[in-house]
Amino acid sequence: MLGHKARHLVRRQRQDGRTAPHTTMPSAAIELDAVDKSYGKRQILKGLRLSVPERSLFAFLGNNGHGKSTTIRLVTGLAAPDRGSIRVLGRDITCQRRQVLAQMGCLIEAPSAYPNLNAREFLGIGARLKDLPASEIDRALELVGLHPAPRQRIEHYSLGMRQRLALAHALLGRPRLLVLDEPTNGLDPDGIREIRALLSGLPEAADCTIFFASHYLDEVEKTATHLALLHEGRILLQASAAELERQLAGVLALDLDDAAQGARVLEAMGHVARTEGPHRVLVGGVDRELAGTVNSQLVQAGLVLYQSVLRKPTLEQWFLQMTAAEGASAC
């Protein structure tokens, strides 16, 4: 029952020949149009369409091996598409790669660094190649809350420190677009909270867009303003968090004086209702608006409503259901 409206949205988008509700989006920081990409005989991306609005915190979800990293490589110009166009910050990444990358910060897959260097030397690489002053290194370190001993080499850093350092590297030069692959990977709970708070504030504070891939759906739920679900090289759904919240149907649990009477009233109104004991009725496929209508209809029918709780699926439940349903339909 959970998520059937979301699947309906997917079907509707497919019928319209698009996967993203472009009409509700402002100008795009990243725009992929009908992108195909294969490695050998294996087609990774199949007509991928994606639109990342400017100043959004865009979560890119998908299981391993379904094309997330390939998409990130294409967006950062590390690979070229077989077909289709990729525009990043208004420019074609395949033709104007350098101009685009000058305005971008990237953290791609594992936090990589040179273990024989210290943090300042490492950040000096990015600063020098982006033609930035040394003060920019201090700013980036301050932003991620990393205060290493001046002579401490990166080889002695914990994974969390390396992750912060890689993030600091990506933040050098106040980029307009941050592309991050698993930005909180390896961080402790406090670190995750700090990075989450940092990322949440960045789109507004630094006037930048953040496009990040993550497996932590809890993190995505708490931070993302928009999200897209990639499955087997295609976007299953792209929506803003608010849109998804509206679209996701839940279960309405009602405590009534007479559950049987309540169920009859609801079924007469066309709802799928089921009693659970003498006082409880569960109604499926309900969103926020419909929950309000159901409540008022029951009251108008003369029933006493003690409690009404709308249980929405978590993002994780939604994700698992969407990918499982798509897998089943593919079979």
Added chain:
Amino acid sequence: MLIRLCQVELLKLRRSLVLLTTVACPAAVVVLVYGMALRRITPEGMTAAQWSMLWGSASALWSLFMLPLYVGLCTALINGNEHRNHTWRLMLSLPIGRLELYAAKAMVSVLLLLGAQLALVLALGTGLLGLSGFPLDTALQAELPRLWAAPVAALPVVALQHALSWRLRSVVTPLAVSVVATLAAMQVGASPYWYWLPWAYPVAASNGGVESMRLMAVLGGAGLAALLFPLGAWWLSRREVA
């Protein structure tokens, strides 16, 4: 941008094995040659011809054996730095071109080769100055210019080893190629077919029996390198970052 990239590549080598080998490889040659020579003769009793032979032995050992191995090791470590630390993506997601990075790494390899050559000359010179009876005129006029021919003739080896090390994740293959080719050069270097094997060029340039051979090794090396560097860049630019 290329200069900045070279600076960055040099920055990456701080506290690395590459810098150590740049000094250690030529020093090992000098220590070995002096050790062997001084076991047989005393400095005071050496003739000009013997001094020249000592100088030539150092030059031959370096050009034939240590220099090609050093080039293999140096290029493998410079490129292996990116493979080992998974930093290709980090570098190539910065606003630089892949060809520029390729060129910068090649230039740093050449720079280090010149550094190693300078270390050899300084080590030889320091050792010689400590001894008496060394004919300085002969060294400056005849031997010293010859030593600088070896790195020029080694440029195609730099191009080949650099391309291999850039392309292959493991350092084992480039190093194995370096060892096998160096051993082959020891055999082929003395034959009339030496010019088929670039690893034999440095010793031909510095210790070739005739002037024409030395000249051919230098000019051939420079010409072949001018062909191999762009060819390697073109080959590798067609491949995507893994």
